[in-house]
Amino acid sequence: MKPFSWRFIRVWQRNRDVFFRLWHSEAPGSIAEPIIILVAMGLGLGAYVGLVDGQKYIEFIAPGIIAGYAMFSASFECTYGSYVRMEYQKTYDAIIATPLSVEDVIAGEIFWGATRSLLTGTIILAIAAIFQLVPSPWALLIPVLAFLEGIMFASIAILFTSFAPAIYSFNYYFTLFITPMFFFSGVFFPLSSFPKIVQTLSWIAPLTPVVHLSRALISGEFHIDLLWALALIIGLTALFFSISLVTMRRRLTV
Amino acid sequence: MLIIKTRNLTKKFKDLLAVDDINLEVEKGECFGLLGPNGAGKTSLIRMITAVSPPTRGDIQVLGNDLKTCSRQVKAILGVVPQLDNLDPDLTVLQNLMTFARYFDIPKNEAHRRSTEVLSLFELGNKRNSHIRELSGGMKRRLLIARGLINLPQILVLDEPTIGLDPQGKYLVWDKLAELKSQGVTQLLCTQNMEEATVLCDRVAIMHQGKILSLGPPQGLISRYVGSEVWEIEVDPEERDKTIKDLESRGLDFEEVGGKIHAFHVEASEMSRELVNLPERLRRRPATLEDVFFRLTGRSLVE
Numbered sequence: 001m002k003p004f005s006w007r008f009i010r011v012w013q014r015n016r017d018v019f020f021r022l023w024h025s026e027a028p029g030s031i032a033e034p035i036i037i038l039v040a041m042g043l044g045l046g047a048y049v050g051l052v053d054g055q056k057y058i059e060f061i062a063p064g065i066i067a068g069y070a071m072f073s074a075s076f077e078c079t080y081g082s083y084v085r086m087e088y089q090k091t092y093d094a095i096i097a098t099p100l101s102v103e104d105v106i107a108g109e110i111f112w113g114a115t116r117s118l119l120t121g122t123i124i125l126a127i128a129a130i131f132q133l134v135p136s137p138w139a140l141l142i143p144v145l146a147f148l149e150g151i152m153f154a155s156i157a158i159l160f161t162s163f164a165p166a167i168y169s170f171n172y173y174f175t176l177f178i179t180p181m182f183f184f185s186g187v188f189f190p191l192s193s194f195p196k197i198v199q200t201l202s203w204i205a206p207l208t209p210v211v212h213l214s215r216a217l218i219s220g221e222f223h224i225d226l227l228w229a230l231a232l233i234i235g236l237t238a239l240f241f242s243i244s245l246v247t248m249r250r251r252l253t254v
Numbered sequence: 255m256l257i258i259k260t261r262n263l264t265k266k267f268k269d270l271l272a273v274d275d276i277n278l279e280v281e282k283g284e285c286f287g288l289l290g291p292n293g294a295g296k297t298s299l300i301r302m303i304t305a306v307s308p309p310t311r312g313d314i315q316v317l318g319n320d321l322k323t324c325s326r327q328v329k330a331i332l333g334v335v336p337q338l339d340n341l342d343p344d345l346t347v348l349q350n351l352m353t354f355a356r357y358f359d360i361p362k363n364e365a366h367r368r369s370t371e372v373l374s375l376f377e378l379g380n381k382r383n384s385h386i387r388e389l390s391g392g393m394k395r396r397l398l399i400a401r402g403l404i405n406l407p408q409i410l411v412l413d414e415p416t417i418g419l420d421p422q423g424k425y426l427v428w429d430k431l432a433e434l435k436s437q438g439v440t441q442l443l444c445t446q447n448m449e450e451a452t453v454l455c456d457r458v459a460i461m462h463q464g465k466i467l468s469l470g471p472p473q474g475l476i477s478r479y480v481g482s483e484v485w486e487i488e489v490d491p492e493e494r495d496k497t498i499k500d501l502e503s504r505g506l507d508f509e510e511v512g513g514k515i516h517a518f519h520v521e522a523s524e525m526s527r528e529l530v531n532l533p534e535r536l537r538r539r540p541a542t543l544e545d546v547f548f549r550l551t552g553r554s555l556v557e
Contacts, residue, residue, distance in 0.1 A: 010357050017353065018344040090340035096306050097334040098357035098405075099326045253307055254267070 001242050002249065004107035007100050011108025012115070014095075019116075027119075030076075034069040034124050038062060038131075041188065062133040063214035064187030066124045066142060067149065070117035071207055074150040075178050078113040078157035079170045085109075086161070092252060102249045110154040110241065117150025118143050128218075136220025145217060149210045152233055155240035156206070162247035181205045186212065209233050257282040257409060257440050258303060262312035265298045265464075272298040274464035275312070285431070285441040287451040287472075289543070290461030291551050296444045297337065297413060299461070303442065304334050304411055316409070330358060333407030335399050337414045337444075341386045347373070347397060348382040351404055358405040365404070372400035375430060392423045399427060403434075410434065413444045428453055448543040458543070462551045472543050479549050480541040481519035488514055488535045509549065518545070 019027075042058025049057040085091040095105050122143045128134050160173050184198065185191075185207035191199050202208050209229030216222050258280035265273040273295045280286045288296045301307035303314055305325040314321040316328045342350050348369055355365030373379045376396040381389060389397065399415055415431070416424045431454055435441060445451055451458050452472045459469040468475060476482075489497045491513075501508050501517060508517040518541070 007357075013356065014342075014353050017349070018342075022344065089343055090338060091342055093306070093336070094340040094342070094354075095357060097304055097329065097332070097336070098354070099330045099359070100357055101326070 001246050002101065002103050004103035004245065005101070007104045008107035008111060010100060011095065011105050012112045014091075015108070015112040016115070030069070030073060030120060031123055034065050034120075035127055038065050038124075038128070058131070059133050061188055062128045062131075063218045064185070064211045066121050066128065066146070066218075067207060067210045067214040068182045068185075068187050069124055070121040070146040070149055071153045071178065071182070071210070073116040073120040074113040074153040075157045075174070077116045078109060078154040079161055079164075079173055080167065082109050082113075082158060082161050083164060083167050083170070086252075087167070096252065102252050103245050105252075106158060106245055106248045110151060110158055110244070113154030113157065114147050114150030117153065118147040121146025121149075134218050136218060138217045138220050141217050142214065145210065145213055148233060148237065152206055152210075152237040152240065155237060155244050159240055159244040159247060162244060162251045181207045185210075186215075206233070206236050255282045256280070256315075257317055258442065259315045260303070260312060261314075263299070263302060263309055263314060264311040265295070265302060265307070266310040271464050273302070273309075276464075276466060278459070278466070280440060280442060281456075282440055283435070283438050284456040285435050285443060285454050287455035287458035288442070288444045288461060289446070289448070289451055289458055289547060292446075294461040294551075295464040296461055300411055300413055300442065300444055304332055305329055330405065331408045333402035333405060333410040335402040335410070335412040335415055337417070339394050339398060341394060341397060341401070343386045345386070346382070347378065347384050347386070347389070350386070350397065351401055354401050355404045360405065368404055368406075372403050375403075376400045377426065391418045392420055395419055396423060396427065399430070407439065409440045409442065411442045414446065415443070416445075416447060416450060424450075448547060452543050460547060460550050467550045468546075475546045476541050476543060479518070480545040482541055483520060483538050484541045484545055485517040485520050486514050486537040486539065487517060488537075511548075516545070518549075 038058065038061065042056075042061055046057030046061075051057060051060055092102075092105050096102055125134065125139060125142045129139075157173070160170075164170065164173075184194070184202050185205050186202065187207075191202050191208070194202065209232045212229045213226055213233075216226050256279050258278065260276055260278045263273055263276045263278070264271070276299065278299075288299065290296050298307065302309050303316070303321075305321050305328055316324075317331070319328055321328055342353060345353055351369035351372065352362075352365050355368065360368070370379070370382075373382055376399060378393060378397060378400065381393060381397075386394065386397075395415070395418060399412070402410060402412070410431075412431075416427050419427065428450070431441060431443075435454075441454070443451070443454060455472060457469065457471050458475065459466045460475070461467065468479070470478070487497065497515065498508075498510075501515070506517050507519050508515050510516075
């Protein structure tokens with residue numbers, strides 16, 4: 001693996017400029033959906049759900065919605081978004097003819113994807129706070145968590161993108177990986193309500209440790225297991241980040 | 255002084271030898287042309303020299319720096335004008351240039367000054383706030399060249415710079431390229447346009463199947479392979495054999511092209527009196543680089 005340099009910031013700046021120029025074409029939709037889910041599931045379904053400790057259902061799902069939609073943001077950005085830039089717009093080809101390397105470009109893409117997670121996570125957090133669903137001041141660390149989570153999911157997405165033969169391939173990525181994870185990572189139901197085998201599988205899904213940490217930061221209730229969750233996120237991030245730099249170099253420098 | 259030097263440069267794809275052991279030397283300040291049919295290996299060669307594609311074998315030095323270890327420094331002094339439009343469609347014309355300047359770490363004020371300058375150089379000043387999709391094909395091409403100049407490159411690498419341009423646009427680009435050469439910018443020019451190569455290039459290399467077949471100044475190649483004039487002789491099918499025998503007996507260099515015979519180096523010998531006496535069947539024209547191209551790479555499609 002070749003390391004990336006500080007020049008990745010140039011790609012991040014390029015993506016930021018484009019995002020803030022075109023934000024109205026995309027951002028409102030990506031914020032409206034989590035709010036709809038929060039209200040529909042939290043208040044609608046929540047009316048029929050009784051949690052063991054008397055917690056309101058909408059309070060239970062809010063941390064998971066934040067983590068889940070932060071995941072979606074980075075995943076969309078670094079699958080469809082990155083693929084369009086790479087294959088249709090040939091933006092990567094243009095950039096690697098300048099002093100930037102492939103690694104700089106990919107790191108810039110990943111950190112931009114993570115920035116999208118941070119933005120989404122922070123906005124939903126603010127809305128949840130308005131609904132009075134955020135009791136603990138530890139929740140101020142949610143943007144940090146969302147950014148870290150974003151690096152992880154952006155890296156996994158870029159890795160998949162580096163192998164994607166066509167833009168349609170991302171349908172698989174979302175229907176077989178991202179969406180199932182959203183439902184089996186403890187966002188809507190406690191993992192303990194699943195059979196043992198599903199519980200074990202859940203812990204392999206990278207969203208699960210994020211949901212646990214998000215829930216802890218928002219409720220202010222911590223547990224020693226959270227260190228494992230954090231270690232797992234950091235480990236997966238380092239792993240996928242490094243592999244994606246290698247596979248992207250292979251794809252782009254033929 | 256050499257500015258680009260390749261040694262045993264080779265690029266192999268799965269079952270294709272795209273560039274086959276090329277030793278190339280480009281002098282500082284010259285315009286060096288790469289000619290060759292589609293698939294000759296020109297673009298593969300250029301991609302290696304611009305450090306976006308790693309060689310399978312061999313090495314490249316640019317300004318004495320080994321490209322393997324100094325690719326960043328080398329890319330900083332290169333201006334690359336690709337064959338395919340890779341302008342950023344998410345940005346306006348001016349933003350394209352400003353964003354590109356940022357990749358080279360050019361400070362904002364300076365970037366703005368240079369952007370304005372290259373836009374007016376290529377007569378795009380009034381399009382600065384347009385979106386890329388609003389530009390005509392010719393404007394996009396000119397913008398691509400303008401973008402390649404944003405870092406004041408010492409070496410400009412152009413892949414088919416005037417493809418798709420109307421005559422006005424073509425001459426504008428030729429003018430600007432000649433001006434840049436007079437300012438000392440070295441140019442490596444890939445083209446299919448023989449006129450362009452003749453007008454712009456100090457030396458050209460004719461590539462075929464990954465190898466350089468011949469190399470020299472355009473006029474030098476023309477006199478070496480074709481002579482100063484080409485005689486095109488129209489022959490009736492029944493007289494063909496007789497004419498060919500006649501040409502052979504005079505030791506003339508000729509080639510059959512469709513229903514015609516092209517005779518080369520005719521100034522060195524006397525043409526058959528019979529032929530000269532039939533002016534309607536004979537056309538004399540100045541030899542061009544295109545004749546050299548056909549002589550060296552053949553007339554059939556290569557791909």
